[in-house]
Amino acid sequence: MCIRYLGLVLLIWIPAALHAQSATQPCSAPRLDDGFFSPKQETYSHGTKLTYTCNDGLKPTVKGWWVTSTCLNGEWSHKPQCIDEKACIPPDIPNAQYKKNLRGWYENNQRLRVRCDEGYEHKGNDATAICTNGTWSSVPVCEKSxxxxxxxxxxxxxxxxxxxxxxxxxxxxxxxxxxxxxxTVEGGTKEYITCMSGNWTEGPTCRVRPGPVNGGSAGGGTGGSTGSGTQRTVEVKNCGQQPVVPHGDVVGNNPMFLRYQCAALYQRVGPERVICYSNGMWSEVPICKATFCSVDTDTHPELISDGVKIIKHGETEKLKCVHQDHWRTPHYSVVRCTNGIMSRSRCCDRWDAFWNC
Known part of the structure; x- marks a missing residue:
């Protein structure tokens, strides 16, 4: 009985001891050209630190003229190495990514292309850092977009x-x-929100789900409600033909909703996403409202014929008029477009404009 117990103890202890040994492998002394380190040993146990520095004209691959490296399971935490003092160590650029050099350092005059993380953008559109005599010049700054x-x-x-x-x-x-x-989501159409121009779109409202009525289903009847408020959503393929939105198109390829995007010069009014309910009905569909104004100069006898003019929302345009005074001064009509509604002044010259024409 004692022998069996001893054997069991050895079976448990030996693998654990071997694992402990393998997890704490010693390090060999590093090869350091053009520099020196301390303490000088043939091997270093796990966790031992050494300090090193480099000869004149050279520097370590990490910041400082003297640095430490630690033995970790048979490898040095960074390989002791001396490089030209005009070379550059990796830059620290917050909120950015760049291609790492396998050598751990960059040559003098080498350029580094920097990419900002999502949600950040380059300040001043500067995206390149340059190694110049051991330091980085024009280091890009990634600021919040x-x-x-x-x-x-x-x-x-x-x-x-x-x-x-x-x-x-x-x-x-x-x-x-x-x-x-x-x-449950009120209306069943706003489970998603989107970041647009620095702001989140309107979020959903979670209402208490109605309970059973007279022993029926949660919708208030034995067959369940057909209203969208208590219908569950299903894949869009279950609702048949996609709703057509004039001047709008379905973008993306999501099995759970249709996402509509309006054409240029049109603005979406209504939900961005359209979902399919389990009763085969679509949720509310958006419309694409024109945000531009059009003027057909051929239908306005007071204007010089120049075809159809398109004016974008918030913009103005001066249209030439037929009338001229006896000094042959050109007259214009000023057209302004606001949310698809056009306003146009009478024909007047620049002097009339001074008097609020």
Whole structure:
């Protein structure tokens, strides 16, 4: 009995001892050209630190004229190495990424292309750093984009799903909410929100889900409700032909919703996403409203014929008029477009304009 017990102890102890040994491998003395280190040993146990420096005209591959390196399981935490003092060590650029050099350093005059993280943009459109005599010049700065959004709003009785927490989201980022048990999204059409121009679109509202009525279903009847408020959503292929939105197109390829985008010079009014309910009905469909104005100069006898003029929202244009005074001064009509509604002044010259023509 004692022999069996001893054997069992050895079987447990030996693998554990071997694992402990393999996890703490010693390091060989590093080869350091053009420099020296201390302490001088043939081998270094796991966790031992050494200090090294470099000869004149050279420097370590990390910041400082003397640095330490640690033995970690048979490898040095960074390989002791001396490089030309005009070379550059990797720069520290917050909120940015760049291609790492396998040597761990960069030659003098070498250029480094920097890419900002999502939600950030280059300040002054400067995206290149240059190694100049051992330091980086014109190091790009990645600042928060004016189009980016902060963390999504907290909504009562809801949580964001399929998304790890982050403080900054790039433009056009989407997050999806899910109501807690016993609650449902009001209207069933706003589970997603989108980051647009630095702000989140309107989020969902989670309402208490109606309970059974007279022993029926949650919708109030034995067959369930046909209203969208209590219908579950299904894949869009279950609703047949996609709704047609004049001057709009379906973009993306999501099996759970249609995302509509309006053509240039048109603005979407209504939900961006259209979903399919389990009763085969589509949710509310948006419309694409014109944000431009058009003037057919051929239908206005007071204007010089120049075809159809398109004026974008918020812009003005001067159209030439037929009338001229006895000094042959040109006259113009000023047209302004606001949300698709056009306003046009009478024909007047620049002097009339001075008097609020």
């Amino acid at each position: 004016i189009e980016a959004c902060g963390e999504p709003p907290k909504i009562p009785h809801a949580v964001i799903i399929h998304q790890e927490y982050q403080e900054l989201f790039a433009a056009d980022s989407e997050v999806q909410y899910e109501c807690e048990d016993g609650y």
